[in-house]
Amino acid sequence: MSVTLDHPSEASRAETRRVQIRAAAADCFRQRGFHGTSIAQISKAAGMSTGHIYHYFENKEAIIADIVAQDLERSLTLTTELRSASDVKDAMVERAIEGVEHNLDPSSAGLQLEIVAEAARNPHIAEIVRAADQACRDSLADTIRIQRQAAGHQDSEATIAGMVEALIAMFEGLRIRTIRNPDLNQAAVVQVFRRMIHDLLSQTP
């Protein structure tokens, strides 16, 4: 009954398969980690043969890199969204709950931690992760700089950079927290985070 893809082109068929493999692989990686997952497991989860995987990805590392790149693209989008808010401080305080919720999701957190751990020792993955992180930091620094200037504060670039790092550390730290304390009180964290973000952005020297 497909209207759009009665005769899928080579390109779209290939993309469908790639999406299929990515999804299956991400699932396996979440459950068993990058190096605990075999190609056989990915192929089984994707419903295709092992050999077929290699028509769409050069090797296992290419699948990992693809998932990492896609994942980072998403987080850049989120960061960029903030800039369009009229009052950045209010927006960040308001939207703290979304950030907390997102980073506390255990299956998302598990994969993200797997990615950072891999980046800590795999230069290829590190390169991808660091480029994306720089883009996020730059975007967030712009956002904060504009808000601080509008509020009449005069900050050095180092101070802005410190604020950016602290802010990101708080949220990324939640990925570790949700693994180490699965019973964590989310509402309480949201409340404290809101206050901390407000204070951070209003802070005077």
Next chain:
Amino acid sequence: MSVTLDHPSEASRAETRRVQIRAAAADCFRQRGFHGTSIAQISKAAGMSTGHIYHYFENKEAIIADIVAQDLERSLTLTTELRSASDVKDAMVERAIEGVEHNLDPSSAGLQLEIVAEAARNPHIAEIVRAADQACRDSLADTIRIQRQAAGHQDSEATIAGMVEALIAMFEGLRIRTIRNPDLNQAAVVQVFRRMIHDLLSQTP
């Protein structure tokens, strides 16, 4: 030239070997991750045969568990130290630099991230990590509760728990930050962290 171990007892000789294996394994794990490290590599790094490893550890997972447990013991010690300070708020602000430095050390951070990533999918490791985390949280909650009460604040247990989580998230988040941004400005982070910790502990409703 050993003074202490000229005639090592069975127990101390075995312990020496275990220490040797742990150190070698931790080194390998930092460089290649738990599942990227083979027993052959550990035995080579420890300067002994593969078979010999199995005299001191039941299997590879036992080595991992041992390293995890030892690592967590150390962080519990650090947390507990804070309680003895006369002015907790001042002590935490003063000692923020140590916490930042420690968590920003890339080789320490790499292994810690490996551990959390493993805990996200390995129930046995998760159990060890979570028990230690609970002890740290309880200790830190006590510390903060005492300081807040002494300062005349009336907090719910949920608020204290939220503060604890936020505080730990900040510092643990630095382990991710140092991987994703190796050029991070440590001094700037220390300054922002100090202010944030002070504000958090002085916060009124």
Next chain:
DNA sequence: TAATATAGATTGAACGTTCATTCTATAATG
């Protein structure tokens, strides 16, 4: 339209390697 040709999607077995673990034999110790 029926028969054939062709491309590329897909399979699963096979390859060589590496893995964790066990076994066997020798050396050191007390």
Next chain:
DNA sequence: CATTATAGAATGAACGTTCAATCTATATTA
């Protein structure tokens, strides 16, 4: 001499990757 420490070869399973063969569906031909 008995026990333990140690080495290193042996084992079989599992790994990532490759490849020849097959299947499917469209295009071409007559």
